Amino acid sequence: MAPRPARYPQQDSSAGRYIYCITDFLHQLTEGRAGEFYEMLSARYAHQYKTTYKHQQPTGVVFTLSCRTRMIWTYDKTEEVVFWGCVSVLLAALLHVLGLCSWWTVFPTTWLLSGGASLILSSLTVSSSGKAVLVTGCDTGFGNSFALILDRLGFRVFAGCLHAGGEGANHLRREGSSRLHVLQMDVTNQEQLDKAAQEVKHLLPEGEVLWSLVNNAGLSAFGEVEWVPLNTYRKVAEVNVFGVISVTKTFLPLLRRARGRVVNMSSVAGTIGRGVMSPYNLTKFAIEGFSDCLRQEMMAWGVSVILVEPSNFSAATNINAQQWISEQGDQMWGSMSEEVRADYGKDYFDTLVKFAKTQANSGEKDMTSVLHAMTEAVTKRYPRVRYHAFDCYYFFKQKAVIHLPEWLSDLLYITRPPLRQLSQQKTTAQTKLD
Structure with a gap:
């Protein structure tokens, strides 16, 4: 053409x-x-970027990233097109009943125009010139990879690392350009956050603005509610919730002046509760609520607040390392009361810990869908409020859990093996206790 x-x-x-x-x-x-x-x-x-490079995570995960911002078809876009199709059906039916137009004329035309318009608007991008992005949790995982992607797209990148002298930070220094700056940033340490804010202001050249903040730093934990010590709940919440709030409050004045955006990394676990994951689940539910409140407040300032909701990427990010699971298991068993130990039994406890270790290497190994969602959240002129980075299974599971009666969604998703076997073991233990 x-x-x-x-x-x-x-x-x-x-x-x-x-x-x-x-x-x-x-x-x-x-x-x-x-x-x-x-x-x-x-x-x-789409402003396609042909740069393709093989990227090796500090965790050893190797995958190929393609630095481009062209439109990729996702479940979000499918939902949007289907939504406008439903609107078009209703509008066509109304006009047909009123005798104003033929249904077969109105429906395809309206769907074509509305669906096409939504896709076109969602494909428009902003220029990276004069814009900087701050990303937290860049030691490994999504943050480490995303910092390099933003660098290759032309943004100035401030990569916050828990260990600025660690392997992940050094990897960013080697692979990144002069626009990528590594910052020491423990999101639970306000003194470090204030120092990082001063560094950002100092490193921003004249005419550049802090365009986006990506709250990516996170921590996970597992265990049944009766097992998990309160200090574990507090530790996870300190990073996943209060850390996000602290970083956001620290850099929000710069973002407001730039009329930029805040991107918060949530999870499908922020919309779907899952047994033995309450320490992590509750923090992601909190981030969903915090982001919705902040989004409404920032509308007057022209600041967008966006959520990215990945599914299970444990294998790619190593967020649930087996050593970490073993340490949590030892801590939980050691902190339990004798009564709780007797009620659940060591066999049941060991079975669940073993199951958690098998899940540590489960899920997606390719982070491309999440990185693409994060890229769209930062670069699109009209970003979505929520980006869902998950496969067909989690797409339908999320819809089922949210919209179906609880007894039905539990029957579909909670009683599958091996959780069914664990439930039977628990029932047997309760019967013996009675």
Whole structure:
């Protein structure tokens, strides 16, 4: 398809380009060349980055990242298109009942225009020029990889690390450009946060702004409620909740002046409760509520607040390392009262710890879907409030748990092996106790 530089000038306003796109789409559709139009649209608006590099995490996970911001089809986009399809059905039915238009005329036209408009608007990006992004938790996992992606996209990056002299921080220094700055940042230490804020102000050149804050630092823990010591709940909440709040409050003045955005890393665990994961679950539910409140408050300042909700990426991030699980298991068993130990039994406890270790290497090993969601949250001109980075299983599980009666969703998802076996062991232990 030949380019049309005269009709698609780079300096056109967003509204002008949008009108051109819709007009040309209808024209190409009538000629049966919608596929060629999509290719043109991707090339024109996606600003594809061809840089592809093999990235090795400090944890040893190797995967290939493609630094580009072109539109990739996701479950979020599917939901959006289906939503506008439902709206179009209702509108077409109403106009048909009123005798104003034919249903077969209104429905496809409305769906095409509304669905196409939503996809076009969601593909528009902001320029990285003059913008800086602060990412916490860059020692390993999502944060380490995402800092390098932002660097390659042209942003100035402030990578907050718990250990600024550690392997992950040194990896960023080696792989990143001069725009990537590693900061010592323990999100639970306000003194370090204040010092990091001063460093950010000092390192920001004249004319650059802090465009985005990505709260990525996190900690996980497992165990049944009766097992987990209170200090474990406090430790996880200190990082996952109060750490997020502290970092946000520290850098929010800079973000407000830039009319930028806050990106909070939540989880599917922030929408779906799961037994033996209460220390982690409660913090992610808290982040969901905190983000919704902050989003409403920041509307007046033009600051966007965005949530990214990954599913299970334990294998990719090593957030639940087997050594960490063993240490938690020893701590839990040692802190239990004799009564609780007797009620649950050592066999049941050991079975669940063993199950937790097998789950440590479960889930997705490729972080691309999460990194893409994080990239869209930072770079899109009209970002979504929530980005869901999970597969088909978690897509339907989340919908089922939220919308179905609890007895039905529990039957579908809670009583599957090996949790069913663990439940039977617990019932047997209770019967003996009675």
